[in-house]
Amino acid sequence: MATQEKILVPVDGSSLAEAAFEKACDMAVLDGAHVDLLNVIDTRQFMGETRDVLISGDAIYQMTQDSEDYLQSLVKRAKKDFNLTDIDYHIRYGSPKRIISYDFIKDHGDDLIVMGATGLNAIERMLIGSVTTYVNHHALADVLIVRTDRNNQPLKAEK
Secondary structure: OOOOOOEEEEEEHHHHHHHHHHHHHHHHHHHHOOEEEEEEOOOHHHHHOOOOOOOHHHHHHHHHHHHHHHHHHHHHHHHHOOOOOEEEEEEOOOOOOHHHHHHHHHHHHOEEEEOOOOOOOHHHHHHOHHHHHHHHOOOOOOEEEEOOOOOOOOOOOOO
């Protein structure tokens, strides 16, 4: 099996994303790989039908601060629990599907995306589609979808 040089881990605070983070840290330590943690703030939720902004600048600022705090806590965990030092975090704004599949990979050259399985139920997947499914089909890099924790116990999606 080929080793990875740069691993992208999209995270959203879910237990599925946390499991992907942990597996990616394990892999990075074994392969000597760099890890890029990514949180995408979906700006489409801020726009109305007439493209008017529906959320205040203060709310967007707070979302960004919360994202940064979360990502910094993961970096701290990676360093403490995994002894992983080659790790960066990034915040992007836009469509998570597009940013994870194309834009970030083009900008940073990651060769593997490690992400959690979808947390959506069957109806939500049918109506809006899963980011994981989209990335799995369209990404410019290999994709590893994590469905178990570090002890190979199955994960359950949040409701």
